[in-house]
Amino acid sequence: MDDIRSTSGLFNTTMSSKGVAVVTGSAQGIGRAIALRLAEDGYDLAINDIANNQQNLESLAKEIESKGRKATTVLADVSQEEEVKKILDHVIEHHGGVNVFVANAGIAGPAGGGFATVDGETFDRVMNINARSTFLCYKYAGQQMIKQGGGGRIIGASSVAGKKAIATQAVYSASKAAIRALTQAAAQEFGPSGITVNAYAPGAINTTMLTGGFEQADAIIGHFKSLSPLGIVGEPQDIAGLVSYLASDESRFITGQSISINGGLFFD
Numbered sequence: 150m151d152d153i154r155s156t157s158g159l160f161n162t163t164m165s166s167k168g169v170a171v172v173t174g175s176a177q178g179i180g181r182a183i184a185l186r187l188a189e190d191g192y193d194l195a196i197n198d199i200a201n202n203q204q205n206l207e208s209l210a211k212e213i214e215s216k217g218r219k220a221t222t223v224l225a226d227v228s229q230e231e232e233v234k235k236i237l238d239h240v241i242e243h244h245g246g247v248n249v250f251v252a253n254a255g256i257a258g259p260a261g262g263g264f265a266t267v268d269g270e271t272f273d274r275v276m277n278i279n280a281r282s283t284f285l286c287y288k289y290a291g292q293q294m295i296k297q298g299g300g301g302r303i304i305g306a307s308s309v310a311g312k313k314a315i316a317t318q319a320v321y322s323a324s325k326a327a328i329r330a331l332t333q334a335a336a337q338e339f340g341p342s343g344i345t346v347n348a349y350a351p352g353a354i355n356t357t358m359l360t361g362g363f364e365q366a367d368a369i370i371g372h373f374k375s376l377s378p379l380g381i382v383g384e385p386q387d388i389a390g391l392v393s394y395l396a397s398d399e400s401r402f403i404t405g406q407s408i409s410i411n412g413g414l415f416f417d
């Protein structure tokens with residue numbers, strides 16, 4: 150990512166750092182794998198999650214530091230505008246700026262959450278944590294990258310559900326479709342400043358979101374395996390590999406895309 154660093158000229162990172170990456174919702178699951186992969190790629194990290202997950206976030210910071218990279222933690226609820234601004238203030242204060250911003254944090258809707266059971270309050274909560282947060286992260290990350298002189302990578306978390314709605318996850322599906330649209334709009338607005346904006350659109354990935362709180366976790370995994378022509382479910386590292394590519398110079402001609410990474414669950 151040397152080209153991005155050279156256009157910004159603002160960085161106060163550790164020796165031979167590739168740049169600075171922010172990953173939201175990174176105390177566990179996909180975000181955790183992304184943060185570790187970007188550290189292995191040579192980035193310093195500002196990692197975020199909510200206060201409930203502080204302990205996991207701090208142990209992740211230690212793991213990143215053990216790879217020889219700088220890691221700072223910032224507790225913030227990304228659905229709140231002032232808290233997203235706090236993440237940007239943090240990364241400017243502790244790292245001098247940001248090259249890669251991964252808006253990963255998200256929640257699923259309630260199990261079986263179709264029109265019969267979901268109320269307006271739940272709709273607002275899922276939309277706020279998934280779609281509103283992505284809008285806010287794209288907005289303030291993009292503005293900061295422009296302030297730095299342009300260049301950068303913004304990456305969001307859509308889903309197969311954002312491309313083909315799941316009946317029992319109506320609101321989640323709507324929130325992930327919104328992220329797809331935000332990704333397209335942000336790519337057009339920030340493109341002239343040399344910033345690419347893309348999202349990953351995973352199928353079933355083996356995290357707490359997929360199996361957590363369910364006694365029949367093995368059955369859930371088995372079900373999703375049976376839907377893939379490859380006969381496998383994804384692991385967080387699969388998404389981390391895609392993000393590593395999207396963060397790199399190799400992906401310079403890709404923007405505005407929500408990239409399916411779903412083991413062939415469906416084709417689009």
Ligand code: NAD
Pocket residue numbers: 173174175176177178179180197198199202225226227228253254255256257278306307308309350351352353354355356357358359
């Ligand atoms: P996860 O539940 O394991 O992790 C989500 C993380 O986000 C948690 O650490 C949680 O504390 C954090 N978080 C929740 N609300 C937050 C908030 N308001 N502010 C900051 N952090 C918050 O989930 P995951 O499977 O790792 O999912 C990561 C992303 O990938 C999500 O956006 C999810 O919708 C998306 N995704 C996951 C799958 C899957 O099968 N696991 C499929 C498609 C898309």
